[in-house]
Amino acid sequence: MKETVYGPIITLVATAVFGWLLIRGFVSGSMIVYSRGITFSGRRKDQPVRFWAVAFVPAFLTIGSALATIGQVFFPHGIGG
Numbered sequence: 001m002k003e004t005v006y007g008p009i010i011t012l013v014a015t016a017v018f019g020w021l022l023i024r025g026f027v028s029g030s031m032i033v034y035s036r037g038i039t040f041s042g043r044r045k046d047q048p049v050r051f052w053a054v055a056f057v058p059a060f061l062t063i064g065s066a067l068a069t070i071g072q073v074f075f076p077h078g079i080g081g
Contacts, residue, residue, distance in 0.1 A: 004076040008069050015065035022058040033057045 025031035031054040032041040040057070042050030 004072070008072045011065050011069040011072060015062060015069055018058045018062040018065060022055065022062055025055060025058065031055045031058075 026044075029044040030041065031044075031051050032039065033054055040054045042048075042052075042054045044051045
């Protein structure tokens with residue numbers, strides 16, 4: 001298979017994973033974003049500003065991955081190609 005097939009599959013999986021993390025955070029009321037050096041977390045009940053700041057990260061990654069998937073499906077050779 002070519003990269004025109006692998007690209008949308010990979011970004012679709014990334015969209016699903018980040019979307020699942022976002023939904024899981026909203027359902028549990030506690031948003032956690034792990035990274036190598038530091039972990040960001042916030043609880044909706046007593047830390048609402050911190051919760052929404054941390055929720056922005058998986059929301060941004062979900063939207064970016066979804067847009068990348070759509071872009072690769074409709075423009076497999078790029079916008080100029």
